[in-house]
Amino acid sequence: MHSERGSFGSQLGVILASAGSAVGLGNIWRFPTEVGRGGGAAFILIYLGFIFLVAMPVMVSEFIIGRSARSNAIGAFRKLSPGKLWVAAGLMGVLGGFLVLSFYSVVAGWTLHYTAQSALGQMAVNPQSSTDYGQAFNSFVSDPWKPVIYLAVFLLLTHLVVVRGIQHGIERYSKLMMPMLLVIIVLLMFFSLTMPGAADGIRFLLKPDLSEVTPEVVLGAMGQAFFSLSVGLGCLVTYSSYFSEETRLVKSAVNVCIIDTMVAVLSGFIIFPTVFSVGLAPDAGPGLVFITLPNVFALTFGKMPVVGYVFALLFYVLLLLAALTSSISMHEICTAFISEHFRKSRQTAAILVTAICMVLGTFCSLSFGPWQDVTLFGRGFFDLFDFTVTKFLMPLGGLLMTLFVGWYLDRKLVEQQMTNNGRISVRAMRPLLFLVRWVAPTGILVIFLNELFPLFMER
Numbered sequence: 001m002h003s004e005r006g007s008f009g010s011q012l013g014v015i016l017a018s019a020g021s022a023v024g025l026g027n028i029w030r031f032p033t034e035v036g037r038g039g040g041a042a043f044i045l046i047y048l049g050f051i052f053l054v055a056m057p058v059m060v061s062e063f064i065i066g067r068s069a070r071s072n073a074i075g076a077f078r079k080l081s082p083g084k085l086w087v088a089a090g091l092m093g094v095l096g097g098f099l100v101l102s103f104y105s106v107v108a109g110w111t112l113h114y115t116a117q118s119a120l121g122q123m124a125v126n127p128q129s130s131t132d133y134g135q136a137f138n139s140f141v142s143d144p145w146k147p148v149i150y151l152a153v154f155l156l157l158t159h160l161v162v163v164r165g166i167q168h169g170i171e172r173y174s175k176l177m178m179p180m181l182l183v184i185i186v187l188l189m190f191f192s193l194t195m196p197g198a199a200d201g202i203r204f205l206l207k208p209d210l211s212e213v214t215p216e217v218v219l220g221a222m223g224q225a226f227f228s229l230s231v232g233l234g235c236l237v238t239y240s241s242y243f244s245e246e247t248r249l250v251k252s253a254v255n256v257c258i259i260d261t262m263v264a265v266l267s268g269f270i271i272f273p274t275v276f277s278v279g280l281a282p283d284a285g286p287g288l289v290f291i292t293l294p295n296v297f298a299l300t301f302g303k304m305p306v307v308g309y310v311f312a313l314l315f316y317v318l319l320l321l322a323a324l325t326s327s328i329s330m331h332e333i334c335t336a337f338i339s340e341h342f343r344k345s346r347q348t349a350a351i352l353v354t355a356i357c358m359v360l361g362t363f364c365s366l367s368f369g370p371w372q373d374v375t376l377f378g379r380g381f382f383d384l385f386d387f388t389v390t391k392f393l394m395p396l397g398g399l400l401m402t403l404f405v406g407w408y409l410d411r412k413l414v415e416q417q418m419t420n421n422g423r424i425s426v427r428a429m430r431p432l433l434f435l436v437r438w439v440a441p442t443g444i445l446v447i448f449l450n451e452l453f454p455l456f457m458e459r
Helices: 011-022 025-037 041-069 073-080 087-119 130-141 146-162 166-193 198-206 215-228 235-240 249-277 286-303 305-341 346-366 381-408 411-419 426-458
Strands: none
Touching: 011 166, 011 235, 011 249, 011 305, 025 041, 025 087, 025 198, 025 215, 025 249, 025 286, 025 305, 041 073, 041 198, 041 215, 041 235, 041 249, 041 381, 041 411, 041 426, 073 087, 073 235, 073 305, 087 130, 087 146, 087 235, 087 286, 087 305, 087 346, 087 381, 130 146, 130 286, 146 166, 146 305, 146 346, 166 198, 166 249, 166 305, 198 249, 215 249, 215 381, 215 426, 235 305, 249 286, 249 305, 249 411, 286 305, 305 346, 346 381, 381 426, 411 426
């Protein structure tokens, strides 16, 4: 029998859980690289503009839908627009939740492996070149069993938080993990900024280079802002369905945006000074985190063993915490839907979600090894899941949500949610409503078309 819905117990829990949903691996490895490619401080300023002009209005839209309906991502649209096709946005969100949790947990499993290696002092080994770390990484991810075991352990950790419910699970552990994450970032930044040659990394990160700002960089900043906050998949619709009537939606959204941006920028202050201090160039994606930085840690260990050990361990614990806070929100999208739609207990729903994602995640993991040649639509499982979510489900979901709130929902309902039933000035909310109705949908549409254009050109 379906039990009564839970709720967050405090405003701090709302902010930290929502920020945890936004803060993820992309903040730590993708953002600094995009900054370096896009003109340093110039990119950051463009990015901040899009955070508040495009991404935040989508977040507020999700908050309005969730708290108005008090239901899961699909149930919310069915309740607010019965019999209408708007429910497609919720369907895409739940599908995206399953896909993201499946392939994201594979990378999180790699992070768990490197955390264990760091704790055991394996980063102390100083190879002749970073090529050895590349070979070690490729050997690990192509193994048919080891990554799957770490995938299972990570999914179990996520499951154990979600199954405990909202206040005793998601809120309690968000209050624990997010402060830990922020403390570790400050410690790592202190280590990084005191390393020899750190000034070169800071200069690379913050020196504006307007010659690098092209239309592609501007679009990249818009896309990074949108995807960094994990909006468009309905996890914030689900989370906001547990908000109290006293929760200030706009203020919460602003706080989440600030925390997410702060984590991304401070990660740049960790990575660039560290990498530049040993004369290496920053790479993008997994290459940065699992190949370049292990080489940095090894070189640091050779000169300062204690610093090298602590730096490596704290960095991978940081990655693990960031991965876990995001995976919890993805799990909750799916768990809430199964629990409420099929009237199952939270325990049963969470077990089903974990089992399904374990199977799909195994497919994704094997696509780096024994199933490298197994493809659907010309892509391996990992790439297919990633491509489907980032290129289609997230932008389309965000577009539909802003159109739904801006143009379909009753204006009085939207204003009631934004103003907490009149306790906040309606006039102060009107500029934000303009962003929801016009600016955010236009920005998302530009992102979407920019992503699709290369696909048509390939054909």
